Amino acid sequence: MELQEYLFILRKRISLIVLITLIFTITSGVLSYFVIKPVYKSDISVIIGKSDKDDNGQKQNLNDVMMYQQMVKTYSVLAKSRKVADEVVNKLDLKMSTGAVLSMVTVAPQGNTEFLNISVKSKDPEQAMKIANQLAKSLKEVSADVYGRDNVKLLDEALLPTSPDSPKPLLNMAIAFFIGIMVSVGLVFLIEYMDNTIKTQEDVEKLLGLPVIGTIPYVDDKE
Amino acid sequence: MLKNLISLKNPKSQAAEAFRTLRTNIQFSSLDDDLKSIVVTSTGPGEGKSTVMANLAVTIAQSGKRVVLIDCDFRKPTVHKKFGLPNSQGLTNVLAQDKKTHECIISTNIPNLYVITSGPTPPNPAELLGTKKMKAVLNEVGQMFDMILIDAPPVLAVTDAQILSTLANGTVFVASYGQAEKYGLVKAKEAIEKVGGKVLGVVINKIPEQSKGYYGKYYYYGSS
Secondary structure, three states, X not given: OOHHHHHHHHHHOXXXXXXXXXXXXXXXXXXXXXXXXXXXXXXXXXXXXXXXEOOOOOEOOHHHHHHHHHHHXXXXXXXXXXXXXXXXXXXXXXXXXXXXXXXXXXXXXXXXXXXXXXXXXXXXXXHHHHHHHHHHHHHHHHHHHHHOOXXXXXOOOXXXXXXXXXXXXXXXXXXXXXXXXXXXXHHHHHHHHHOOEOOOHHHHHHHHOOOEEEEEEOOOOOO | OHHHOHHHHOOOOHHHHHHHHHHHHHHHXXXXXXXXXXEEEOOOOOOOHHHHHHHHHHHHHHOOOOEEEEEOOOOOOOHHHHHOOOOOOOXXXXXXXXXXXXXXXXXXXXXXXXXXXXXXXXXOHHHHXXXXXXXXXXXXXXXXXXXXXXXXXXXXXXXXXXXXXXXXXXXXXXXXXXXXXXXXXXXXHHHHHHOXXXXXXXXXXXXXXXXXXXXXXXXXXXXX
């Protein structure tokens, strides 16, 4: 088939393509705006390390810095431990299980730095903020408890999230738009492929070995 | 009605030009044999067979040839409607009764174009078409005209078109765009060739306006 032919097939069923794409986009928009419950995310950063001068009054050297960078990974695991989560549940008097709290929490070390980023997602923005703040505090306490040294410093407070983290209606609609186009174009070519009626001169000549002796355009008799 | 035929109403239109191309293609599709009688049929009903026939007949008549259009679709005759003629007397009267052939030939208001309507619907159309009388009638009409166009029922529905194809010099299929099925057309071709009929070619009908760009080149350069 020639490119021209593909274009003709698409042009012929352009209404179907537009319709399907619209349905996809609108459905996605409706779902994003009205159906899916918004989820809020609250972030807090903690620094793993201790004050410039340690207990012996010695200055930090490069090795210490390197060590703390490594320790950030250890602490990220600690932050997601049951012990810390238990602490959060107790302190905030939450009516949810430890596992439920853990499932809301994402902990990620910030590259090769001493920063540890804690994100909490919840349908309730205030709850997300509270848990994030408490989690950082609990991490500080638990780590002091476990290591006997307080290496966790709270950098800032978690803020009350103002806009939902998800769903992102515009992004969802854009994705649905492109999926809609792909699905409908696929469908159009499938319909064309399944269609076993005579469409082109080549159809007849290849299939029957008969010449096409006339091609008559559609004429409306009733005009 | 006859005045609605595109070849008459708008002879400069693309459709009228398409029919002139069809006329030329039919004239040149058989150089050796003298192509005198042509059966026009389709695989199924409603493909525009009769309209194509009527336009083709008009176009041939316009070229100065004496042409007669015979309605051999006894089961569902339409030619008389196209030309606005009565159908109380026709070919079946000649075949089943003792009416003379020339009595049934009706002249139209188009020069060189004549029509033989089907006549009353008989109970046994296929048998009537298979009689020696039918062959004799065609021979007789052939003496009087340059070209005979025979309107036959759809090939896949009834056997009439097969019978007629053996009596005529050639058979043309009208296949409606997006309606005639490929497999149906293959079966129709086999049916005609099985009884020794000669298929001249296929006319693709009702090509939508939109696909003109795709088909356009054929109008100007023509095809074999």
